Amino acid sequence: MTMLAPLRPVAGNSFDVAWIRREFPVFERNPGLVFLDTAASAQKPRSVIDGIAEFYRSDYANVHRGVYGLSARSTARFEGARETVRRFLNAADVSEIVFVRGATEGLNLVAQSWGATFLKPGDQVLLSALEHHSNIVPWQQLRDRLGLELVIVPLDSSGGLDVAAFERLLTPRTRLVAITHIANVTGHVVPAAALVRLAHARGAKILLDGCQAVPRLPVDVQALDCDFYVLSGHKCYGPTGIGVLYAKRAILDAMPPWQSGGDMITTVTFERTTYQEPPQRFEAGTPDISGAIGLALALDFMDQVGRTTIRDHEQALTRYARDRLATMPGVSVVGAGSECLGVVSFTVDGVHPHDLATIFDQSNVAIRAGHHCAQPLMDTLGLAATARASFGIYSDESDVDALVTAIRAAQRLFDRPVQG
Amino acid sequence: MDLRELYQDIILDHGRHPRNFGALSDASHFAHGHNPLCGDKVTIFVKLDGDRIVEARFEGHGCAISTASASLMTEVVKNKTLAEADALFQNFHTKVTGGEQIALPAALEDDGDRLEPLAGVKSYPARVKCATLAWHTFEAAMHAGSIAAAVKTE
Ligand SMILES: Cc1ncc(COP(=O)(O)O)c(C=O)c1O
Numbered sequence: 001m002t003m004l005a006p007l008r009p010v011a012g013n014s015f016d017v018a019w020i021r022r023e024f025p026v027f028e029r030n031p032g033l034v035f036l037d038t039a040a041s042a043q044k045p046r047s048v049i050d051g052i053a054e055f056y057r058s059d060y061a062n063v064h065r066g067v068y069g070l071s072a073r074s075t076a077r078f079e080g081a082r083e084t085v086r087r088f089l090n091a092a093d094v095s096e097i098v099f100v101r102g103a104t105e106g107l108n109l110v111a112q113s114w115g116a117t118f119l120k121p122g123d124q125v126l127l128s129a130l131e132h133h134s135n136i137v138p139w140q141q142l143r144d145r146l147g148l149e150l151v152i153v154p155l156d157s158s159g160g161l162d163v164a165a166f167e168r169l170l171t172p173r174t175r176l177v178a179i180t181h182i183a184n185v186t187g188h189v190v191p192a193a194a195l196v197r198l199a200h201a202r203g204a205k206i207l208l209d210g211c212q213a214v215p216r217l218p219v220d221v222q223a224l225d226c227d228f229y230v231l232s233g234h235k236c237y238g239p240t241g242i243g244v245l246y247a248k249r250a251i252l253d254a255m256p257p258w259q260s261g262g263d264m265i266t267t268v269t270f271e272r273t274t275y276q277e278p279p280q281r282f283e284a285g286t287p288d289i290s291g292a293i294g295l296a297l298a299l300d301f302m303d304q305v306g307r308t309t310i311r312d313h314e315q316a317l318t319r320y321a322r323d324r325l326a327t328m329p330g331v332s333v334v335g336a337g338s339e340c341l342g343v344v345s346f347t348v349d350g351v352h353p354h355d356l357a358t359i360f361d362q363s364n365v366a367i368r369a370g371h372h373c374a375q376p377l378m379d380t381l382g383l384a385a386t387a388r389a390s391f392g393i394y395s396d397e398s399d400v401d402a403l404v405t406a407i408r409a410a411q412r413l414f415d416r417p418v419q420g
Numbered sequence: 421m422d423l424r425e426l427y428q429d430i431i432l433d434h435g436r437h438p439r440n441f442g443a444l445s446d447a448s449h450f451a452h453g454h455n456p457l458c459g460d461k462v463t464i465f466v467k468l469d470g471d472r473i474v475e476a477r478f479e480g481h482g483c484a485i486s487t488a489s490a491s492l493m494t495e496v497v498k499n500k501t502l503a504e505a506d507a508l509f510q511n512f513h514t515k516v517t518g519g520e521q522i523a524l525p526a527a528l529e530d531d532g533d534r535l536e537p538l539a540g541v542k543s544y545p546a547r548v549k550c551a552t553l554a555w556h557t558f559e560a561a562m563h564a565g566s567i568a569a570a571v572k573t574e
Contacts, residue, residue, distance in 0.1 A: 350436075352483035354458045355427070358544060362423055371459040378459070384481050385459045414484070418429035418436075 015313045017396040020305065024394050025049065034365040034402040039184055039212060039343050039390030042237045044298070051297040052239065052290050063289055064263060064280075078289050081296035082279070085244055088299045089229065090220040093249055098279040099292050102243035103211045104134040106230035107178075109245055109282060110207060111138035113258040114228075115176070121147035123175040126204070128153040128161050128190075129380045130183040133373045135209045139178060149173070155380060159335030160188040166195060170202045177206040181213035185372045185388065186335035187318060187343030189213070196225050205251070211235050215392065216314045216342045218307040221246050233291065237392075238298035242291030245282070252278035259284040302393070310393050314342045317391050321400045328404065330411060334386055345372075345386040348407060351414045353387040359410040365402055426540040426547075427484065430492075435484030440494035444477040451564060453480075453557030455549055460486045464494075464557045471502045476558075483550055489538055490554035496531040502562060504528060508535070509555050516551045518542035 021027050023045045026035070035043060061071040063078045079094075086094045100106045115138075119125070125139050129152055143150055151169050156162040161179070170177075177199045182189050192208055199206040207228035213219060215236040221229050228251070233242040247255075257264055257275050261284040266274045275281045302310060321344045325333050334345040348356060353369035360367055368388045371378045378384065389403055444450075444465035453462045460482035467475035476494040481487075497505040504527075511524050512535050524532045541547045 354460070354483035354547075354550065355485070358426070358547060359423055370457060375459070384461070413423055413427055414432060416432075418432045 015309060017313075017394065021394045023047070023301075027394065030364075032364045034363075034399050036365060036367045036389040036391070036395070036399060036403060038215070038392035038395070039235070039388065040368055041234045041240070042215060042392050043394065044239070045237055045301050047301055048238060048294050048297045052294045055290055055293050060289070062286055074289060077293050078287070081292040084296035084299055088303065089244075089246055090222050091246055092222055095278050096246055096249050096252065098245040098247070098252070098282045099287055100230075100243045100245050100282075101241055101288070102232040102234070103209060103230040104232075104243075106228075106243055106245035107134055107207075107209070108138045109258050110178075110228050110230075110247070111142045113255045113282070114205075114247075114251065115139075115142045116146070117254075117256055119146055119148055119175055122149065122173065124149045124151050124171060124173045126151050126153060126166075126169060126174050126177040126179075126199075128166075128179050129155050129377055130161060130180050130186070130188060130190075131178075131374065131376070132180065132184050132209065132211070133375070135178055135180060136376065152376075153179070158188075158337040158339075159186050159381070160337060160339055161190045161195075163191060163194065167198055170198060170204065172202065174199070174202055174204045177204050178209070179206070180209040180211070181219075182211075182216065182341055182343070183374075183377070184212050184343065185345050185374050185377055185386065187212075187340035187345075187390075188335060188337070189217070189339050189341050192226070193224050200225070212342065215302070215310075217311050227251055233295040233298065236295075236298055237301060238295035239291050242288050242295045244295075247278075249278065252282070255282075257281050257284070261285045263287070305393055311341075313393065314391055317395055317397065317400065318342055318344065320397055321389060321391075321403070324400055324404055325407075328407060331407060334381060334383070342392075343388060343390045345388045347383065347386055348410065351410050353385045355414070356387045356407070356410050359413060360403070360406040363402070363406050363409065365406045367403070426544060428537040428540065430537040431484055431488040434488035434491040438478070438487050438491040440477045440491065440498075441479065442477060443479055444475055447475075447477075449561040449564070451557050451561035453553050453560070455482075455486075455553055457549070458483070460550065460553060462486065462490055462554055462557055464490070464554060464561050466497075466558070466561055468502075473497050473500055473502070473505060478554060482553070485538070485541060485547055485550040486553050489551045492535055492538070493554045493558060496534055497558065500528075500531075505558070505562075508532065509559065511535075512538070512555060513552065515539045516541050516548050 024043050026043045059073045059077055061074045063075040082097045083094050085097045153166045154162050181192050196206050205227040208226045210229050210231040214231045229246040231244050234240040264276050264281050264284040325331050325346050330349040332347050357369035370385050447465035448468045449466040462480035465477045476497050478490045510522050511532050514521050538551050541551045
C-alpha cells in the first residue's frame with residue numbers, strides 16, 4: 001500500500017498549496033492549467049491514483065466470497081474503506097454506510113426503497129429552489145407514481161435558502177425534506193443543523209445532499225442528526241463510480257432491498273429469498289471494490305490536510321474571488337452573502353457564458369458554463385446560463401487572478417468596435 | 421487558433437444586433453430548438469409560399485455563435501426554395517464540422533460565402549452545436565408541416 005508523502009508542516013492556519021499541487025499529477029502533466037471546475041469533479045491526488053493501481057497489483061480478488069487469503073485481504077480492504085467513510089462522517093455504526101455509484105444513485109435508492117415504502121398519496125416532500133436535477137427528478141417520478149405533493153422552499157433575497165419560508169412550508173403532511181447542503185450553482189451553505197431540528201420537530205425525515213459540502217466542510221452526521229446523507233466520491237478527490245448513502249441504522253433496517261441479486265441475500269430458494277442486513281441488503285452484485293478503496297484514500301488525504309484547514313482555505317479563496325469579481329465593471333456575481341463556499345457563479349455584460357468558457361479556454365482557464373444541472377434554480381434567478389468558477393484544495397489566489405485576466409480579455413474581444 | 425477567427429466582426433455584429441429577430445405572427449411553419457447542454461433556446465418562424473420561403477425570423481437566447489448563426493440563416497434562406505435552403509444547410513454543415521465540402525450551385529455561392537465567418541467553429545468541437553442549432557430547428561420546422569416541432573442538439 002502506498003503511503004502519502006508526509007505533509008509539510010504548515011504554520012498556523014496557512015495552507016501550503018504548492019505542496020498540495022505537487023500531489024496532483026494533473027498539474028504536472030498540464031502546465032499552466034487553471035482548473036476552476038472542481039464542483040463538477042475534483043482532480044485526483046497521487047495517493048488515490050497510485051493506491052488504486054497498487055491495490056489491483058497486490059490485494060485484488062472478489063469480496064465476501066473467497067476463502068483464500070487474497071480474497072480475505074481484498075474484503076478487509078473493502079470493509080476497511082467502509083470504516084474510513086464511517087469515521088470521516090462520524091456515523092454511529094459502519095452498517096450505516098452504503099456504497100453506491102454516486103449521489104444520484106443514493107438519491108434514487110432513498111426514493112425507490114424508503115420513499116416507495118413509507119410515503120402515501122397526499123404526503124408532501126419538501127425540496128428547495130437550490131437543488132441539482134438529481135435531487136428533483138427522483139422525487140418527481142415518485143410523486144407521479146404515488147400521488148405525492150412536492151413543495152419547493154424559495155430563495156431569500158441573497159439567493160440562499162429562505163429559512164423562514166422553510167419553517168412555514170413544513171406541515172404535518174411533510175414526510176421528507178430533501179435539500180442540498182451546499183448549492184452547486186451559487187455555493188450557498190444551508191443551515192443544515194437548524195433545518196434538521198425544524199424537520200424533526202414536525203415529524204419529518206430529512207435528507208441532505210452533501211455533494212458539494214463533503215469536499216469543503218467537516219461533516220458530522222451524528223451532530224447534524226440528519227436521517228440520510230449522500231455524497232459522490234469523485235467530487236471529494238476520489239474516483240468516479242463510487243459514492244455513499246448514509247442513513248440511520250433503524251431507517252435502513254426498515255427499508256426493503258432496492259436492486260436484487262447476489263451479495264444482498266442470506267438464503268435463496270426458488271420459492272423465497274431472505275435478505276441480508278444493512279448495508280449489504282442495498283449492495284446487490286459485485287461492488288466497485290477499487291472505487292471504495294480509492295474513495296477511502298481520498299478521504300485519508302483530506303484528513304491529512306485537515307478538514308477545518310480545507311474549509312478555512314475555501315472560505316478565504318471564495319471571499320477573495322467574490323470580492324475581486326464584484327469590483328469588476330460589467331461583471332455580476334450571482335447571489336450575495338458571506339455564506340457561500342467554494343463556488344462563484346457570475347455573468348459578464350455582453351458576453352454569453354458559453355462564449356466566456358471558450359475564450360477562457362484559450363488561456364487554459366477551465367470553468368463551467370450553462371445551467372449546471374439546476375434549471376429550476378436558473379429559472380428562479382431569471383438567468384438562462386451562468387459562468388461558474390469553483391475551487392478545490394489545490395486552488396489559490398493565482399487561479400482567481402488568472403480568471404480576472406481572462407474576463408478582461410473576453411471583455412476586450414467582445415467590446416471592440418466591429419464593422420457590420 | 422486566434423480567437424478573432426472564431427469571433428469575427430460579422431459574428432459579433434449579428435450577435436449584438438440580430439437580424440430578423442422576433443416572432444412572425446403569420447408563420448406557416450415554426451419549431452423550437454434547445455441545446456440542453458448549455459440552455460440555448462431558439463424558435464424559428466418561416467412563411468412559405470408554395471415551396472418558396474418568403475419570410476424567416478427567429479426568437480430566443482443563446483451565445484454569440486448561436487445568435488449570429490440564426491441571424492445569418494434567416495437572411496440567406498429568405499426568397500429561396502426549400503431545395504435551395506437544404507443545399508445551403510448541407511454545405512454549411514460540412515463547413516462547420518470540417519467534413520468534405522459539398523459544392524453549391526453557382527446561384528447560391530454568394531449565400532454560402534456569407535456563412536463562411538462561422539467556419540471557425542470547426543476548430544472548437546464543443547461549439548459546433550451552437551452554430552447548427554438554428555439550422556436543425558429550421559429543418560424540423562419544415563418537416564413538421566405547420567405543427568410546432570421541437571429539436572434538441574446534445
Ligand atoms: C449538489 C449536487 N447534487 C448531486 C450531484 C450529482 O452527483 P453525481 O453526478 O456524482 O451523482 C451533483 C453533481 O454535480 C451536485 O453538485
